[in-house]
Amino acid sequence: MIKANVNRRLFLQLLAATALAPESRAAEGLRVVVAGAGIIGASIAWHLARAGASVTVIDRRGPASHASRASFAWINATWSKQPKSYHALNQAGVARWRLLQQELGVPIHWGGSLEGIADAGREREVAAHVVEQVAWGEQTKIVETAELAELEPKVDFTSLSQVIYSAHDGATNPIAATHAFLEAAKKIGAKVLYPCELQGVSLRGGRVTSVATNGGDLPADRLVLATGAAADAARRFADWDLPQRDSPGATAVTAPMPRFVNRVLWMPGVHLHQRDDGRIVLGEEDGPPPTHADRLAGHPNDFPTRDIALEHAHRMLVAAQRYVPDLKNVTFEDIVIGWRPMPVDGYPVLGASPARKDVYLAVMHSGVTLAPIIGELAAHEMTESALAEPFREFRPDRHFVASTGH
């Protein structure tokens, strides 16, 4: 464990040393339109504005209205984030949140996560994950029953064969976090326009000169496509096909409740965490069943009726009660369908379009964890014309190998 702590400290020092100086004005005069006011577009916009760019964020609906509204919002670099390069990017996201949280006023509940393993017989596999996590700088361990009772006195772990504790993790409110980036960006001159839909890109000599929106043209030297799961955006505006797959999920948020859990619980069949404001967030790994294909064809964010939404939320609640039996008398405030922005191989797509060098793509899952580091490095690439080494494996021109992992 000492080794993990040293690694962690060193890692944070390295991150701090490479941080962009807030007074850097490298991008003075650069006009950037960021399409998409989810957490990724919002973070990129703030980082660009800090570097001196003239930034306009547009969204066809509004801030945090799609994936960044529905997100479970677990901030983590756990074992499933493979390979090491992708894990390191997520680790940098977690570390950056710790640095930015206060400055931006983002509500993050730290405390780690507990992942429950139900199937006995996975002991060796789980032990190997833990060893790897520790070697990669995480404070991860398998927790014994007595300690579990101390960590989460109101949680029943008896149906599980093992529980993995990852101490560095946290969870946020993704809507509040998105607004925090946008408010900070506005304070230093960025404009945020919505509803405002990107409809076209004007080029001269292959360079972007303006973008067309349903509210008129906006002059621009660069366009950022932080359009999330919008499947056609890359083809229409970057002249390039981004291979994506559908990945729906449902999230339910309760009214404030007395404290039941202190950490993110990632349990078989359900996951939950409780925000500092007392609201419990429930999610499920698998999306809606295939029998709902018709209903989902238009990629809705809302259920057709409140009753259907409640059916889904109650299913998650029943699964959660297996682990938190006292979780009763629950009122749901928000029940939403989310579409994870999911390139077919599960990894972020970051960088200039292979067909239009002034159009920058930023599409990814795990965007809540990644937002701060993506914003910083993407802004750096655009303003300094420098390539960020941590993005090397996540370029749009890579060979995409389809995978079902996240």
Ligand SMILES: Cc1cc2nc3c(=O)[nH]c(=O)nc-3n(C[C@H](O)[C@H](O)[C@H](O)COP(=O)(O)OP(=O)(O)OC[C@H]3O[C@@H](n4cnc5c(N)ncnc54)[C@H](O)[C@@H]3O)c2cc1C
């Ligand atoms: C159910 C679920 C659970 C998740 N859980 C986690 C988690 O625990 N941890 C984690 O790190 N990540 C999680 N994620 C992933 C994370 O939420 C996303 O990666 C992140 O929110 C993506 O943010 P974004 O800004 O790229 O996309 P979005 O939030 O979807 O924003 C894209 C925006 O682009 C706008 N747009 C699209 N086209 C146009 C256009 N032509 N003109 C103008 N605007 C346009 C849309 O209106 C939208 O607001 C989860 C996602 C889902 C759905």
